[in-house]
Amino acid sequence: MIRVLLADDDSLVRGGLKALLHGESDIVVVGEVSNGRDAVVSALALRPDVVVMDIRMPVRDGVSATRELMSATPRPRVLVLTTFDLDEVVDDAISAGADGFLLKRASPEELVAGIRTVAGGDAVISSSVTRRLFEAHALRTPADRARTVRLTDREADVLRAMAEGLSNPEIARALHLSVETVKTHVKHVLTKLEVRDRTQAVVWAYRTGFAYRN
Structure with missing residues (x-):
């Protein structure tokens, strides 16, 4: 069972999310809060698997709350769910350690799938955000894109x-590998890119244009 904590200052949003997730047999909402300070306190007390975190909240914002939760043991996975897809908001959330980034206009199916994805240890980023990353990488200087990383063909x-x-x-099936082998390759990729998690690896791939090379 995936234990979820909802953090959003809009009670209607929290109510809608709770109603949506109530229908999922493998997800249970263990708490809901209206600001970042309470998100940290409740996450430490309730130990949810996933915190669905808004960015703009009173008392304390979702970015600083996410950053503090990264040092918790065990730490929850954080899925940012926000109205804002501004570049600085995306950068701040990912830099803080968020495991996923979805917009509130995402479909119910995308949200539920996103919660399951981050709970399983994978990353999820809104498709509109990945398109922005694609557009943004072309505007960066060659030096920004020229960082040399020696990955094997399989990596x-x-x-x-x-x-x-x-x-x-899914990667294992696509590449005809075992899941354990894929996990090993992912670990090597993160080490070589010098990034904390697969979310940052995905962002690196888009921003450098690596994701579009054959």
Whole structure:
């Protein structure tokens, strides 16, 4: 059972999310809060698997709350759900350690799938955000894109599959590998890119244009 904490200052949004998730047999909402401070306190007390985190909240915003939760043991996975897809908001959320980034205009199916994805250890980023990353990488200087990373052919295949939003089991099926082998390749990719998690690896792949190379 995936235990979820909802953090949003809009009671109607929280109510809608709770009603939506109530119909899922493998998800249970263990709490709901209206600001970032309470999100941290409740996450430490309730130990949810996933915190669905808004960005703009009173008392304390979702970015700083996410950053603090990264040091929790065990730490919850954080799925940012926000109205804002501004570049700085995306950057701040990912830099803080968020495991996923979806917009509130996402479909109910996308939200439920996103919760399951981050709970399973994978990353999820809104398709509109990945398109923005694609457009943005072309505006960066050659020096920004020229960072040399020596990936093996198989590691490169795995990174591109990650950038397409595939989970480890899906990558395994696509590349005819075992899930454990995929996990090993993912670990090597994160180490070579010097990034904290697969969300940052996916962002790196888009921003450098790596995701579009054959």
